[in-house]
Amino acid sequence: MTKEFIINLIEQNAVDIIWIFILFFLGKTILKLIVRRMAKVVDDGDQDHISQKEKRVETLGHVVISIGNIIIYATILFVVLNMFGIDTRPILAGAGVIGLAVGFGAQTLVKDFVSGLFILVENQYGIGDKVKIGSSEGNVVRITMRSTVLKDQEGRLYYISNGSIKDVINMSQ
Numbered sequence: 029m030t031k032e033f034i035i036n037l038i039e040q041n042a043v044d045i046i047w048i049f050i051l052f053f054l055g056k057t058i059l060k061l062i063v064r065r066m067a068k069v070v071d072d073g074d075q076d077h078i079s080q081k082e083k084r085v086e087t088l089g090h091v092v093i094s095i096g097n098i099i100i101y102a103t104i105l106f107v108v109l110n111m112f113g114i115d116t117r118p119i120l121a122g123a124g125v126i127g128l129a130v131g132f133g134a135q136t137l138v139k140d141f142v143s144g145l146f147i148l149v150e151n152q153y154g155i156g157d158k159v160k161i162g163s164s165e166g167n168v169v170r171i172t173m174r175s176t177v178l179k180d181q182e183g184r185l186y187y188i189s190n191g192s193i194k195d196v197i198n199m200s201q
Contacts, residue, residue, distance in 0.1 A: 037111075044111045048104055055100040062096075063089035083154030087171050090155075091148065094172065137174065139191035144173040147190060157200035161188055 038045065066089060070081040106116045131138060146152075148171065153159045157168050159178065164186040166178035176193065178186040 041111045044107060048107055051104060051107070052100060055096065055103075059093050059096040059100075063092060066092075083156050084148075084151050086156075087154045088148060090171070091173060136189070136191055140174045140189045143190035143193060144171070144175075147171065147176070147193070152196055153198045153200070157198055159199065160197040161186075161193055162195070164188060 066085045067082070070085050106119075109116050109119070153168055153171075153176075155168050155171060158166070159168055161176065161178065164178050164180075166180035166184075166186060168176060169179045169185070170177040173190070175190060176188045178188065180186070
């Protein structure tokens, strides 16, 4: 790319470029505010003891930020494609068809996602809880919509897909 091409691109799409930056920073700020607000609502003021609600909000906060980031980056991608003159409507239609095909092919991924949603909604366990899932036992260090990560006393990490979790023993509740 030549220097003139880049300058010409910026001059022609200055408004779109500004909107990209606004979308990015505003989206990130709103995500942080939502998570902070959720944490403030359940904060009981006790610095020494973290309540179950606080653990749940921390877990949900990670999920909200992850999903929000995906939405922000996808939106920015479509704005950039439009900036280069690429019609995104066929891409969205194709993505819908591909999404349907992938949905049939990735049933375990959907199962993991739905199971992760129920784990969070039902508050079965949260980050920091000591749990036993199957033969794995340890502290929950991360929960995503797809998997749960446990860390045992020896520092080993166990990655467990949420769809394979049948029974959970929560030793923290």
